[in-house]
Amino acid sequence: MYSIPQLQDLINKQIAESRYPSAPDELYEPIRYIMSLGGKRMRPVLLLMACDLFDGSIIKALDPAVAIEVFHNFTLLHDDIMDKAPLRRGKQTVHTKWNDSVAILSGDVMLVKAYELIARVDDKILREVLSIFNNTATGVCEGQQTDMNFEALDSVTVQEYLEMIRLKTAVLLAGSLKIGALIGNASPEDAEHLYTFGENLGLAFQLQDDLLDVYGNPEKFGKQVGGDILANKKTFLLIKALELAENLEEEELHYWLNEENADPETKVRSVTDIYNRLGVRQLADEQMNEFAEKALSALEKVNAGDDKKKALRHFAEELLVREN
Structure with a gap:
């Protein structure tokens, strides 16, 4: 059984050894750049762990695992343009370092490269793996578009939000696990149980992200705390607060959502105080734990050794017990 750090090292080595043409430099250098920025490599690690769970060949799974990471970074390249984000993992985003056109075109090539790598699976499972990958990629795009649509909506329900994060975040974890299992x-049946595990784990992970954005320690979280509040982003916390707020809390919340010249620190502090009064942190915690329990329940149904499933349980726990 491989450890998580061993799998991360394998993936990083494979990425570092990836070769792209030297010209045109403006097309391929941004790909080398974003793939070198690192990260936890969570999705490809899950693919390799799923393969290892059934004593499959990690070597055969490496190219598809890197395909998942290339695809994930392709989505980040385009998301950063849409969000006008200046930084990614503490470094300049590709569209900032180069320009929007370069980022779009380099991202397009990354999608092609992801397909090239995913197609290296054995022929007997190629059709099924491509079907999973296609459905996953489409789901991620649907989730991103739905998230963008939310910006123009006055009202979003919790169920609509959960479906959006299922598509935008959870299906890629789930798809990675299912491909690795195959x-x-x-x-x-076991591949489907792992898909369910990944889907619920992804939902719990995103809810944890919502909580950390408000209540996290910025030094440990790695992002600006309160960023979602400043952007009026429709997270589980805000949607639930809008649903529960009455009288003074409702008036205060709408004031901060509509005040264009608010002092950032004051806005974050004031909205967080409203969340505390309404108890939405606890509600988010409860919803997150519900998804985590569903994930672990699905994992228990997988017909594999307890020692190997223990590694996935540990991975899930580490993912959901991030510092705050």
């Missing part, structure tokens, strides 16, 4: 020769 490469490892898992049964269709």
